Amino acid sequence: MKADVPTRKKIKLNWFKSKCNLTIERKVVIEYNENSVTYNKITWDVLVKYILTKEEDPKEIPTGSPITLYKGGLPFLFLSTSASIGNKIISEELIDSDITIDDDIVNVSEGEDKVTYEDAKNPKEHIEVRTRLDKISRKISLENKLDNEITLELNFKQTKDVTFIKSQPEPSIVEEPNFKYTIKIPSEQKSSVIIDLQAKIVKRVTRIKPEYLKLEENRLNQYKGQ
Amino acid sequence: MIYMLIDPKVSKLIIFNGGGGIVERKIKLSLNQGLNKFEIANVPASFDPNSADIQLEFLDHADKNSIKLQQTIVSLPDKNTSQQIIDREKSAATSIISYAIDFTRELREQVSNICEASSYRTYADMKGVFDFIINSSKQGEVIVKVIYFIADLRMKWQTTLQVDISDDGNNAEIEGFLIVDNQTGFSYENVELGFAIFELPSTEMEIQNYDGFDNQMEMAQEAISGLNKQKKTQRMRNLML
Numbered sequence: 001m002k003a004d005v006p007t008r009k010k011i012k013l014n015w016f017k018s019k020c021n022l023t024i025e026r027k028v029v030i031e032y033n034e035n036s037v038t039y040n041k042i043t044w045d046v047l048v049k050y051i052l053t054k055e056e057d058p059k060e061i062p063t064g065s066p067i068t069l070y071k072g073g074l075p076f077l078f079l080s081t082s083a084s085i086g087n088k089i090i091s092e093e094l095i096d097s098d099i100t101i102d103d104d105i106v107n108v109s110e111g112e113d114k115v116t117y118e119d120a121k122n123p124k125e126h127i128e129v130r131t132r133l134d135k136i137s138r139k140i141s142l143e144n145k146l147d148n149e150i151t152l153e154l155n156f157k158q159t160k161d162v163t164f165i166k167s168q169p170e171p172s173i174v175e176e177p178n179f180k181y182t183i184k185i186p187s188e189q190k191s192s193v194i195i196d197l198q199a200k201i202v203k204r205v206t207r208i209k210p211e212y213l214k215l216e217e218n219r220l221n222q223y224k225g226q
Numbered sequence: 227m228i229y230m231l232i233d234p235k236v237s238k239l240i241i242f243n244g245g246g247g248i249v250e251r252k253i254k255l256s257l258n259q260g261l262n263k264f265e266i267a268n269v270p271a272s273f274d275p276n277s278a279d280i281q282l283e284f285l286d287h288a289d290k291n292s293i294k295l296q297q298t299i300v301s302l303p304d305k306n307t308s309q310q311i312i313d314r315e316k317s318a319a320t321s322i323i324s325y326a327i328d329f330t331r332e333l334r335e336q337v338s339n340i341c342e343a344s345s346y347r348t349y350a351d352m353k354g355v356f357d358f359i360i361n362s363s364k365q366g367e368v369i370v371k372v373i374y375f376i377a378d379l380r381m382k383w384q385t386t387l388q389v390d391i392s393d394d395g396n397n398a399e400i401e402g403f404l405i406v407d408n409q410t411g412f413s414y415e416n417v418e419l420g421f422a423i424f425e426l427p428s429t430e431m432e433i434q435n436y437d438g439f440d441n442q443m444e445m446a447q448e449a450i451s452g453l454n455k456q457k458k459t460q461r462m463r464n465l466m467l
Contacts, residue, residue: 002416002417004416005408008346008409013419016401017400019400020399061385065386066386067388068389
């Protein structure tokens with residue numbers, strides 16, 4: 001390609017033009033810890049990325065190149081590239097503000113405390129460990145505010161403290177620790193998933209050992225007697 | 227020894243998306259018997275003296291033994307002196323602009339162009355020295371190819387993509403454009419362009435000094451010499467030539 005590159009100027013050159021296939025990938029990853037699983041309300045962000053599969057020879061596109069998406073001759077979305085692999089051009093991931101996810105607690109059934117003790121640094125003290133297994137139900141409501149149907153992948157990722165029991169509907173793919181749901185939501189409609197979880201709630205309190213507590217009481221009484 | 231100032235035409239320019247590039251210039255030279263010294267004109271001070279290279283292309287294969295490159299001489303202009311010249315020019319430009327109202331319209335445009343050019347000038351726009359000596363045992367001709375890196379972040383390229391989505395939302399037409407940004411003081415006319423995805427190492431510090439001149443050249447040179455010190459591979463990928 002031959003061109004003039006004048007000083008202190010920008011030049012624009014035509015590079016390629018081709019047809020391509022457009023795929024829109026939307027996903028949300030839901031993950032709790034022992035605290036967040038008991039929150040009344042959580043909101044999650046849906047990440048969206050655009051994948052363009054070129055028909056002709058692949059082109060190497062540098063990361064961060066701007067992409068302007070046009071629909072009906074008007075620009076409607078400004079993105080930038082995150083990678084190009086073969087003839088695939090992949091955009092950066094963005095938060096899709098037209099898809100909202102509200103995650104509300106439905107039910108909590110507290111388990112019984114199981115008390116164990118651990119050594120503390122101070123030999124007069126020990127750590128009281130109260131462990132209980134709670135059963136928690138959460139309802140994840142997804143709303144599509146777009147004027148077209150969307151498909152998104154909801155991935156519940158279980159952690160050491162919060163494990164999966166069951167859900168309504170059943171996950172499409174189970175690859176522990178991931179429980180994936182492929183959800184189709186028509187335009188301006190809502191969909192929901194109810195997940196039953198088991199949360200391991202552990203509380204640790206450092207206390208004076210009972211034998212030392214008695215000695216302390218005796219010493220206090222002696223002091224009062226004086 | 228004959229001495230000649232030459233200005234080989236830039237035949238190829240490979241631009242890095244991270245800034246800088248490789249310049250390839252070509253010229254056919256007539257040689258006298260003995261030593262022939264040439265000075266290359268219009269070599270920017272942003273060129274890397276260590277990577278500067280001269281390659282001889284012989285018109286006749288037999289010339290290989292009779293025409294030899296004896297040596298190259300490279301140097302960069304003194305930084306302090308160059309800066310003083312730049313400062314003086316900028317100050318003069320400011321004074322001229324102040325009185326530009328007195329010029330006629332045509333003259334005013336010309337003057338403001340000159341003043342604008344001087345206000346953008348940096349050390350990288352000054353001229354470097356790139357001489358070479360060819361030892362020839364006979365009169366003859368040779369094609370000389372001059373290659374050097376330029377470590378100037380003001381020259382770079384980027385792509386921009388326009389995607390027109392069809393009504394069904396599954397198909398689209400994609401159009402790719404290359405945007406070449408040349409904010410250096412050098413023009414390249416009818417040049418074969420190449421585009422490479424490449425970033426000179428340690429450019430972060432250079433970018434910080436993009437507007438201010440301080441140590442830009444020194445760091446740019448370090449950046450090029452640092453190419454061999456990189457632990458991770460950093461391969462240049464050509465898009466087109």
